[in-house]
Amino acid sequence: MEIELKNIHKSFINQGKQQSVLKGISGEVEKGEILTIIGPSGSGKSTILSLCNLLQTPDEGELYVGGKEIRDWDVRNLRRYVGIAFQSGPMMKGTVLENLSLPMQLQGRTLESPQTYMNYVGLSEELLSREAKELSGGQRQRLSLARTLVNQPSVLLLDEVTSALDSKAAQEVEELILSINKDHKTTILWVTHDLAQAERVGDQTWLIMDGQLVEAAPTNHFFFEPNDQRTKEFLHSSRDII
Ligand SMILES: Nc1ncnc2c1ncn2[C@@H]1O[C@H](COP(=O)(O)OP(=O)(O)OP(=O)(O)O)[C@@H](O)[C@H]1O
Numbered sequence: 031m032e033i034e035l036k037n038i039h040k041s042f043i044n045q046g047k048q049q050s051v052l053k054g055i056s057g058e059v060e061k062g063e064i065l066t067i068i069g070p071s072g073s074g075k076s077t078i079l080s081l082c083n084l085l086q087t088p089d090e091g092e093l094y095v096g097g098k099e100i101r102d103w104d105v106r107n108l109r110r111y112v113g114i115a116f117q118s119g120p121m122m123k124g125t126v127l128e129n130l131s132l133p134m135q136l137q138g139r140t141l142e143s144p145q146t147y148m149n150y151v152g153l154s155e156e157l158l159s160r161e162a163k164e165l166s167g168g169q170r171q172r173l174s175l176a177r178t179l180v181n182q183p184s185v186l187l188l189d190e191v192t193s194a195l196d197s198k199a200a201q202e203v204e205e206l207i208l209s210i211n212k213d214h215k216t217t218i219l220w221v222t223h224d225l226a227q228a229e230r231v232g233d234q235t236w237l238i239m240d241g242q243l244v245e246a247a248p249t250n251h252f253f254f255e256p257n258d259q260r261t262k263e264f265l266h267s268s269r270d271i272i
Contacts, residue, residue, distance in 0.1 A: 031094070032185060032217040033059040033082060038091035040077055051077050053241040054091070059234065061184075062215040064208075066222060066232035066249065070264070074241045075221045079187040082219065083112040096184060106137075113178030117190040119170035121162035126153075126173060129162045133180045147176040151206055168199030175206060186210065188220040192227065204231065225268050229253045237261050 040052040051074045059065045067075045080086040081093055084105050093100040096111060103111075110133075121129050130148075131141040141147075145155045151172040157165070165173060171191055178186060188207065192200035208231060210216050222228050228235055232249035237260070245252065245261045256262050 031058050032061040032063070032096060033219065034092075034094040035078075036092040036094075038078075038081065038093055039089045040074075040081065040086065041089055051241050052081075052088075055238075055241075055243050056091075057236060057243055057246050059217055059219065061217055062211070063233045064211055064218045064220060064231055066220050066228035066235045067238060068222065068225060068228050068235065068264075069238035069244075071223075073238045075238050076189055078238070079114065079189055079219060079221060082185070082187055083109055083114055085114075110181040111183060112185040112187060113181060113183035114187040115171070115174045115178055115189070115191050117194050119167070119174035119191075121165075121170060121173070124162060125158065126160050126162050126165070127158040129173060130158075130177055130180065133177060141180060147179060150179070151176040152202070166199070167195050168203060171195060171199070171203050172206065175203070175210070179210065182214070183216065185217045185219070188218060188222075190221060190223065193223060207231070225253075225265065237264060239264070 035055050035057050038052055038055040041048050041050045055078065067078065069075050077086065081088055081100065082095060084100060084103070095103065095108065122132065127144055130144050134141040144158060148155050148158065153169060153172050153176070162173065192203050195203060204227065207218065211218055220231065229249060234246065235249045235252040236246045237244045239260060245256060245258045253265065256265065
């Protein structure tokens, strides 16, 4: 098992009040599997991702990554093992090469053959000397994925990585992610608002509502024959909106 959550709780203090955001989440993700995580806005999906690479720590419960409890991981090693990419593909000031090299630079190393990474994600090598901020949304997202790949992560956490892109770029980035999964057996936890995408790419799907895991099932099963009434209602109302 690559990821295992056992009764995970997480609260935040917001405006002086304690807000319980995850209320006892338990679930498992196998090595090489793509888990799609769906649910209403504010239900706790991104918080689950943030626990898996120690951007946050759980208040209660156990979380195993690669068989090791999250609190036993050295943060720097964990972040090499678990890569994360966000909606906007955030870049620092500087060239594409500087941005791509960042993970190595942080380890005091140099990135060998940046061209290989550029080619892999479908970016021209000529872009290496350009300012990263000048890239289009789709190019930035490709670069952001390339940057996570530099560490050869076993797990990738994806938070709405295609939702800011036009449909062509979104499709291309989606295909890129599927080939990363296939080529490297990377385990992927993929938060998305796009239910059609969750259905297309997932092996397993979770529905999170109000900090609880309402339903976890193989993706086909989840979309065709959901068990829980709340899943049926969520799928129904979301499809109405689309
Ligand atoms: N670092 C934080 N500090 C305080 N509150 C937070 C923090 N991170 C998340 N929250 C709160 O936790 C709740 C769940 O947030 P989270 O981002 O996990 O939801 P989500 O399901 O990913 O939402 P969305 O689909 O809108 O991205 C929200 O009410 C949010 O305000």
